[in-house]
Amino acid sequence: MIETRELTKSFGNKAVLRGVSLTVQDGETLVVLGRSGSGKSVILKHLIGLMKPDSGEVLVEGEPITGLQERQMTSVRRKIGMLFQSAALFDSMSVEENLAFPLQEQGVRDLKIINERVAEALEMVDLPGEQKKAPSDLSGGMRKRVGLARTIIGKPRCILYDEPTTGLDPITSDSINHLIRRLQRRLGVTSIVVTHDMKTAFHCADRIAFLHEGRVHFSGTPDEMRASKDTEIMNFIEGHSGDTDT
């Protein structure tokens, strides 16, 4: 469904992506792992056209999107939903208005249909009846869930998750992991999850891509990753920095 070919991106003198090639099949859940600053979120933003690469290509359902202008991206973005790291809820709107917004932008005007779909999306993320709350009244985990509800309400074919469990306690993180898996099964969507949380990676992934020094260092199933003898991968899984106390 989504493919990147030799994607490169630099910020000033720092080359973040140095030729990233990835393919994500229909209905698959790909987890992109890597250390902080390795360019995971940058890849995700390229997939939905929020960033333009220095070179390389992004293809969505076989169509290159890299050369498209901002206004031409609308049809691509209706196929892909994104959950942002901070959830990025519109703080001037209530939960209900946040969820109704993508529907209204798609041209849905019938209030009854909007209300039904908002209630259904909130029920899917285990937050039924929270329509009237303001984003400022929500906890970190609830914000992520509402963000996810806003992402799925437009019925995208692919969902991008940017660090879905960052900043959450272990219990909330676990419930988000289950939610990602459950939505993937229930909606049959393609999912790309960017994280450095090994628990999320092993729980959600059909396949894992490990980024190191701006390239895909490893790509395989979670079992293949666990069995890998590569030093970089072993250090990442076990959380070894190589530093000492002295």
Place this chain on the structure above:
Amino acid sequence: MQNILTKTGRTVLAILAYIGEVARLAMESFLSIFSMRVRWRLVMRQIVEIGTRSQMVVIVTGAFTGAVFSAQLYFQLQRLGMASTVGSVTAVAMFRELGPALAGLMVAGRVGASIAAEIGTMKVTEQVDALRSIGVHPVDYLVVPRVTAMMISMPLLVAECCAFSVLSANYVALNVLGIAEAGYMRNLIFYVGLFDIYKALIKGFVFGLIIVFVACREGLRTENGAAGVGRAPTEAVVISSLAILAVNFILTFALNIIFPAN
């Protein structure tokens, strides 16, 4: 010497690049407006924010400036026996120069800062990216309603500023300073024309556009978290205030060609 030239060159290039960015944002906004992508519900909300809520500051500024201006004029002109011209000079000065410039500076401080802070916060909290990911162009949703509201509100605010300045000048001149009403009113009607009002409204319209485009540009370019959000409103106010003063000078000459002073 070479160092000075290099620095001057860089500054000029930076200013030109900035003007280019603002012009591009303006072009994109007007294309959006002409393509009928205006969200009128948001425009109404912005008219309340930009127009209705700026009235007090603009009225107070206009009223006190008119009052002190007429008092100072009286102190000087009465020695020449020209006290009856206080009203007309005050009105001409307020309509042609002070009204639009003062209202512009006040709105830049109140509204420009607020626009830059609001959009800047949305930028650093990924809300602008969230809009784009939903397929909504940030210019359509964030800039166009503010530009439309500003185009409607700013000439009205300038008109209010000028009207209250003339009213307060009249009150001070006639009731406090004791200038004879007949001569005062005759000069006021004789020297102040419709063209002076046109000039005030045109200037207000242009200053409004400067404020809103500079503020939106600063908001949309905000980076570096809280520090960036803190910097954006300051930059918006400083840049738009300086631009208003500079453009006012150019407009004064340009409008004098279209509507000659005599």
